[in-house]
Amino acid sequence: MADRTDREHRTTTGALISRPAEGMKNLLPDKGPSASQALTVATLFPVGGLLLTFSGLALTASVIGLCLATPVFLLFSPVLVPAALLMGLAVTGFLLSGALGLGGLSSLTCLTNTVRGLFQKTPDYVEQAKKRMAEATAHAGQKAKDAGDTIQSKTQQTAGGRT
Numbered sequence: 520m521a522d523r524t525d526r527e528h529r530t531t532t533g534a535l536i537s538r539p540a541e542g543m544k545n546l547l548p549d550k551g552p553s554a555s556q557a558l559t560v561a562t563l564f565p566v567g568g569l570l571l572t573f574s575g576l577a578l579t580a581s582v583i584g585l586c587l588a589t590p591v592f593l594l595f596s597p598v599l600v601p602a603a604l605l606m607g608l609a610v611t612g613f614l615l616s617g618a619l620g621l622g623g624l625s626s627l628t629c630l631t632n633t634v635r636g637l638f639q640k641t642p643d644y645v646e647q648a649k650k651r652m653a654e655a656t657a658h659a660g661q662k663a664k665d666a667g668d669t670i671q672s673k674t675q676q677t678a679g680g681r682t
Contacts, residue, residue, distance in 0.1 A: 592599060
């Protein structure tokens, strides 16, 4: 019986497993990491540790610098606070002017593209208008010629009747 309990183990679901280690094998993938994956982990682990060390050093230096600079900030605060406000407002104004300039430039670009699109569509309208004007001019010229012929013929009739 003891032999059976050593070899077989009941899981939480009630299934019998011959050895407890085999139950853990079912949770792990069948094959291990490839050589490139192992090399990647072996390379990046020290790099991550180095970066973590650098970030800790930077935090320590920042805290020490702040501790050393706090008395200076307190002594010069009547000068530093208005200067900081002035610099903040100047930077804000500069950034705002740049943002508004970009907005205006994009608006002009959009307007220019719209106008170009309209002018690219208008040659059809312009050609139609030119044809209509040519037809109207030809029609008016024909009417003027007809009117002139009519006047000339009436003049000849009138002149021919007097002589």
